[in-house]
Ligand SMILES: Nc1nc2c(ncn2[C@@H]2O[C@H](COP(=O)(O)OP(=O)(O)OP(=O)(O)O)[C@@H](O)[C@H]2O)c(=O)[nH]1
């Protein structure tokens with residue numbers, strides 16, 4: 001599974017000084033540069049440091065803090081009443097500190113781990129509140145909204161808000177309904193607003209072009225050729241076939257569709273209940289999707305081989321089952337949003 | 353000597369600049385970065401996180417940060433703002449359906465305090481696609497003329513053919529240099 005990752009690559013850029021025989025000098029320069037980078041890191045803003053910080057140690061600190069806070073909390077009942085307020089205040093402060101730590105670590109934390117960490121904090125906060133209410137019943141804590149904003153207070157409503165915000169920040173993103181204020185004509189090569197039709201385009205119409213398929217329902221679209229890029233938006237119960245695309249296919253807001261596609265990148269957003277028979281040379285990604293299923297590309301048409309050759313799309317490399325779910329970055333646990341279509345259930349020959 | 357002067361001198365000696373490359377997902381950021389660096393662009397996957405590349409260009413050391421643009425990653429962008437000398441905003445010029453998204457995200461960045469003063473280059477990418485909008489059309493759609501807070505330039509380009517990538521980068525470096533490295 002995928003990790004939130006960064007690659008740091010120090011290279012010579014546009015210069016052409018990779019001549020043989022100077023490998024050693026280059027190596028030394030490389031080391032010097034790396035050393036400078038390291039030094040710079042300290043000088044700069046500490047940001048790069050955070051990038052390097054190990055996820056493991058972060059999780060260990062989090063766990064340690066959680067256990068120690070829980071222990072202190074369990075000891076609350078043994079304390080004198082007069083000391084309780086200070087006791088709870090100091091516990092809250094520690095959780096706040098932890099919270100700040102987590103926020104600052106957002107840079108290198110994979111979204112799933114970030115969410116887990118946030119949940120730990122939410123849980124700790126509510127446990128403290130609960131115990132506090134139990135042991136200090138008279139001084140009942142009701143926080144005003146203002147206090148909550150400052151992060152000093154906590155109640156169960158707040159818990160929900162935090163979780164909601166988290167969900168918003170991590171899995172859902174802002175509504176996509178922002179396209180309305182800007183009306184731009186679609187490109188020349190397109191199918192828009194069609195219902196219950198079979199639509200097709202041939203190689204000379206689509207080769208090396210970019211194509212838009214928008215607002216189609218119950219249609220079958222046959223693209224016999226190799227466009228450079230495709231944008232697909234708002235399809236309902238459609239079946240789409242296309243030859244090899246050397247660039248990306250971008251799909252948004254489709255429901256109950258079947259796609260049979262070959263491309264370099266496949267990006268699927270806000271799509272549900274759909275099947276993808278694909279050939280992807282890099283990786284397919286999904287975001288805000290569910291019930292999407294994958295199988296290998298199996299469409300055949302007359303000039304398919306020629307089109308592969310013309311586009312240079314590698315026929316050998318097919319990562320159809322290596323799907324990155326941007327809402328599910330947990331390592332080792334398969335995303336619940338996508339699956340592989342079992343062999344017996346796959347369509348083997350398309351009746352068109 | 354003020355702190356700012358010292359900082360400027362330090363940077364001047366190293367001639368090192370920090371460039372942040374952002375834009376919607378699928379805009380072509382990683383492809384631009386790799387093409388500019390002469391690497392293979394056929395194997396690029398959507399960026400799940402970020403890439404940092406340090407490369408030398410015209411005597412400058414460019415630290416280029418390329419951060420993933422998927423919706424679920426955009427809330428992390430702000431983690432990369434600090435000490436940015438230039439922002440390169442990459443646009444898929446053929447993605448007509450998300451132009452207002454693109455405009456909204458860009459203008460949200462421009463009011464960020466930590467990006468104040470940064471040079472802004474807008475790459476109107478994917479010009480090799482026949483359905484792509486031209487640089488003036490993109491300028492209009494993104495309302496670039498309203499930007500008074502940053503030095504900006506829009507440059508049409510294609511990461512696939514490499515066309516105009518160098519022009520854009522040169523402008524960025526020159527603009528930063530004229531701001532920062534003109535001491536003494
Ligand atoms: N035709 C054409 N395709 C391009 C161009 N630049 C990038 N692409 C394609 O567009 C797709 C997306 O490119 P990436 O570089 O992965 O985009 P990105 O901006 O890094 O996307 P994220 O990592 O998700 O933020 C790939 O399939 C590229 O091959 C271009 O200039 N012309």
Ligand SMILES: [Mg+2]
Pocket residue numbers: 381382383397398399418419420421
């Ligand atoms: Mg990328």
